[in-house]
Amino acid sequence: MPELPEVETVMRGLRARLEGRVIVRAATHRAGMRWAFPPGLAARLTGARVESFRRRAKYILMRLDGGASVLIHLGMSGRMNIGPRHPNAIPAHEHLTLETDDGWRVGFVDPRRFGSIDLVPTEAEDAHRLLAGLGPEPLDGGFTAASLSASLAGKRTPIKAALLDQRVVAGLGNIYVCEALFRARLSPRRSAHTVAGARAARLVPEIKATLTEAIAAGGSSLRDYVRPDGELGYFQHAWKVYGREAQPCERCPGAPACPGIARIVQSARSTFFCARTQR
């Protein structure tokens, strides 16, 4: 599910519900997901006050009083169940449940269990092994055409694969890479090092715009993904290429030579693009 816009949406939902609250009960329902939960996770959460939230790449950081932060990754299928506290059974695939002092309940649901949870000292969040190697935040001012060109220099891998590499830029995933490349009219197969100069200057603003618009839409909703407030994100309706194989591309309507949006496989992931206008 979650790329940067979805993680940002989930983080904001958690912030609205949890910031300033005290966790009166916490329970894990299995030993871990991608990795084992840190020892004493539930005990550390119980009685803690939630001070603030932050997102880094596709990670959510929840700061607790006492100097610890909870580091959360939603993996491929992770989401948050948020609702009034109730005595019912634990929902399927809910691996962590929190209850607040004002009567709300937050459950981390992740059927595929590619997600993860860890604890990290708040003052050393960015030194955590999962955050230490991450590239720049795409929406930060420090992410520019010049910085992107520099990190792509010498890379022979396709630009599609390079943009999925979280060391190059942190937070993009399969959907938003496809969308940004379409908007920038760049072929996903183009060798990464050739995205410099004018091409990089075209791509970077489109990455930023795509993400900004997606955040404003509350992210993209696939399958059962819902925002923490229970609403559906609606950016999936704005996709130009993702999931639109063989459909006409909006850029070349009726062009007889246009075969429609193509789907190819790159590093074992689907890529969607318009072969006529993306060069």
Place this chain on the structure above:
DNA sequence: CAAGAATCCTGTCAGC
């Protein structure tokens, strides 16, 4: 080293 493959896990959907 960089790049590609294998891997973790469950759910859904298309096709037979």
Place this chain on the structure above:
DNA sequence: TGCTGACAGGATTCTT
């Protein structure tokens, strides 16, 4: 209505 296989928003870890 089953069953099977392909595929899914990720990213680490292992192999070339």
